[in-house]
Amino acid sequence: MSDLHYCAENLAEADRCFSRAVTDAILEGVDCAIITGDSSDHALDAHTPSVRALAAEIKRLADHCPVLMLQGTFSHEPPGFLKMLAMVGARHPITVADRISSFGLLTGQTRYGFVPFKGEGDFQVVLHCLPTLNKADIASLVEAKVDEAASQAREIVSQVLHSWGPVNANLRERGIPSMVLSHGTVFNSISEHGVPMAGTDHELGLGSLFAAGAHGVALGHIHKHQSWHQVTPGFQQLVAYAGSIGRFHHGEQGDKFWLLWSLSAEGAHIQTNVTPARTNVDLVFEGPPDLEEIRQRADSLAGAFVRIRYCIDEEFRQNVDRAAIRLILEKAADVQIEGRTLTVQRQRAQGISSQPLSEKLATWANVTGTDCVLELQQRLQLLQDGGDIEGIVDDFVQGLVTPPAELIASM
Secondary structure: OOOOOEOOOOHHHHHHHHHHHHHHHHHHOOOOEEEOOOOEOOOOOOOOHHHHHHHHHHHHHHOOOOEEEEOOOOOOOOOOHHHHHHOOOOOOOEEEEOOOEEEEEEEOOOOEEEEEOOOOOOOOOEEEEEOOOOHHHHHHHOOOOHHHHHHHHHHHHHHHHHHHHHHHHHHHHOOOOEEEEEEOOEOOEEOOOOOEEOOOOOOEOHHHHHHOOOOEEEEEOOOOOEEEEEEEOOEEEEEEEOOOOOOOOOOOOOOOEEEEEEEEOOEEEEEEEEOOOOOEEEEEEOOOOOHHHHHHHOHHHOOOEEEEEEEEEHHHHHHOOHHHHHHHOOOOOEEEEEEEEEOOOOOOOOOHHHOOHHHHHHHHHHHHOOOOHHHHHHHHHHHHHHOOHHHHHHHHHOOOOOOOHHHHHHO
């Protein structure tokens, strides 16, 4: 499981989805549970309902099996927060991995839990932990430029992953499966909004992850579930993001899961288990929001998180009644309105100020692509000659003025 993001704003979503995942994992009879970072959304006081709810579910999980929690992004999961959760009294231990380390899972009558791995021992599985690296610390060690901290972090991560290769090869010979746990961004992974994560500060590469030689790599940080596999002589390797436990933002794509990992001598396999994440709906309009369409869909959107997106010309932006939209969707759990204003660019035709009014009209029609210029000029001449609008209308009605053919057709 990953990216629980407990906080006051996310409490209902996070607790509903995590609670279901814990129940399902217990019913599956899992041997151990791993949370790969970002159990909270930001710093939380210990007495808050979010912390109490999270601790209650962690305890319920640890009453069934050993739990290992990986340090996530520091802005989400402040250092020390997980150690507080580890003090929750439960039947089995709650282990915190907040630094580069390795643990083996013991399964015996006298002891059942994670212990530091030092190369020897009869373990059910060995987990190599690579939590979030503090790039500020790395930057302080780089003599040249702070900008080099990102490349330095990638180099450190690559070296650590490659160093686990021989260790995991030895474990395979002994029939012990291994996994790498990490919290970070794989280059070219896909965000929950469908955007490729390409940039210079992404520390994880698939080549380095596979080079660790582990059966599986369980990742946190990216909120969209995705996986990659590689067939290595003798076994199959699998790298996978569990994705966030629930939907915490508008526009998130795909279902939300917790992953059931199965490890064997042949390799790693995962079973995806859907969580009861909230329903997100996007209503997109090319112009102003259609209130009647929204009204027709209002009942089906009750309890959903709705995002209204539209684009509108600058001069008509005041015509959008946001209050009316929110009133129609009052049964929705949340409504977010995102309008994009199209700036009107006015173009001035050269020399137009010195032209007669009729020619100005023709120039304007040419610039704007307006048809029927001749008919427009004739109507303009009627106004200029008659000066009496009611008289022109009377003449038109009495048939004294022959209207343009297209005007007759439109009538």
